[in-house]
Amino acid sequence: MLYVEILGNLPSMARDEVKAMLELAGGRIKDQDYLFLKLDADGEAFPYLDRLGLTHEYGELIVEAGSPGELLKRAGEVRWPIKGTFKVTPKTMANCRHNVMGLPRKFGAVVNAQGFRVNLSKPDTLVRVYCGERLYAGIRLRFFDPKDFEGRKAQHRPFFRPISLHPRVSRTLVNLTKARREILDPFMGAGGILMEAGLLGLKVYGVDIKPEMVEGAGINLRHYGIRDYRLKLGDATRLEELFPDRRFEAIATDPPYGTSATLAGRRRDELYRKALESMYNVLKKGGRLVTAFPANFNGRKEAERVGFRLLERYYQRVHKSLDRWFYVFEKV
Ligand SMILES: C[S@@+](CC[C@H](N)C(=O)[O-])C[C@H]1O[C@@H](n2cnc3c(N)ncnc32)[C@H](O)[C@@H]1O
Incomplete structure (x- = not known):
């Protein structure tokens, strides 16, 4: 045992x-x-x-x-x-x-x-x-060893952006999708989730609306020895256009929480709703989406509206002005 x-x-x-x-x-x-x-x-x-x-x-x-x-x-x-x-x-x-x-x-x-x-x-x-x-x-x-994860924290990466989950949490989001072969992160930022997935040997696909993020995520992935990746400049609400005829095994992501810098001028809730729809469309049937949303967005209701089923969710208070849920959804 x-x-x-x-x-x-x-x-x-x-x-x-x-x-x-x-x-x-x-x-x-x-x-x-x-x-x-x-x-x-x-x-x-x-x-x-x-x-x-x-x-x-x-x-x-x-x-x-x-x-x-x-x-x-x-x-x-x-x-x-x-x-x-x-x-x-x-x-x-x-x-x-x-x-x-x-x-x-x-x-x-x-x-x-x-x-x-x-x-x-x-x-x-x-x-x-x-x-x-x-x-x-x-x-x-x-x-x-915590040192293995610490070494991949945002401040130790060659391309640094302060908006990033702890590598242990990113790793767990990937694992909760139960991915065996591949994963997509449509709001990849500096690539923290993709790094953890890549280190597990998964093929990683990433999207970000900002060119510097697409370049920076690539720098970070290569720095940690990850070669099997495909990164695209684009919009997480239009994934069908970026990956025509492609259905992913799993999606793990951490969308922007609402500062104007990361929302790229869009209204937050509308961005989440449209992204949920688009993620649903590019996910395989039975595939899992694992995502964070701030606690003041009803992720369950909005995801169920587009056809997802909620499997689990976990609450985390990050600091005084940010608390969030991590959701595990399945495409039924
Ligand atoms: C919170 S960060 C992601 C952090 C990432 N999970 C990490 O660990 O490094 C969110 C990212 O979403 C990007 N973004 C914002 N709106 C977007 C959109 N409509 N489509 C794709 N990416 C978008 C931002 O440029 C930002 O890099």
Whole structure:
């Protein structure tokens, strides 16, 4: 059995990202204990779990228990699949309801008794002990280093525009579409969403109404080693003309929120409505659109009006004057 520890800032969105990846891989979330997810999945899921954005780590779940004593007992009953040296690192989640004082040390002693050597500074294997409603112990297989994402934040890109989602969030928007081959971002800006999709090996298509964005997004994509892209200067409300006879597998986007600089002189709500219609027209049946809209726009109603079905939505307060929803729609 596998586990995933998701990040806590957008927990429902993070959980559904895992769910979407497991749907592609052939697995499911079996249980959730706060930020700890138990997965019914095996090694075949690794390439899909490796795509995740809002995740801290995943690993192999070895034992689980209802009390520290039971956890230690169970840990002694299994043969730990440890390579080289190990170290135990605990994670006490906000809902932890056990006294875990001294547990990592006792746990280390149990594993040590099986002949494995401890190395606190440079272990080959990290044994993780989680405390939530219940207790879990496993072996970390993959850690999603924040530095990898930080390095792609707006200020580190060669073409800089301050209007950009965090790379982890962009990655999650892409994954929520369940795209396997390709993705379109019709309001691509500096290309933040396309960068994350390109790094997953998807073919990326982008549109922006401003020539400097089309050029800048290309610079950013090349900088991060993405070669399989097609960027077009054009209008997100007229995608049918830009891509005649083309139907996309998936769309992920972050439209402008209403400053005159990014709206290119258009009325915001009208722009959203027309863009929703146009995105619907160039999306394949069964394909997903994942998009943000400010909270004072009724994205659900307007999307349903053009024929989309709402699958999920997630609220985020960005700052005092901006709150938004991320929507997952399906073309039925
Ligand atoms: C919020 S930014 C997108 C940021 C992008 N998601 C990123 O992470 O870098 C919105 C972009 O939409 C573009 N835009 C505005 N109106 C448009 C339209 N009608 N068609 C296409 N692009 C448009 C703006 O030029 C701007 O670059």
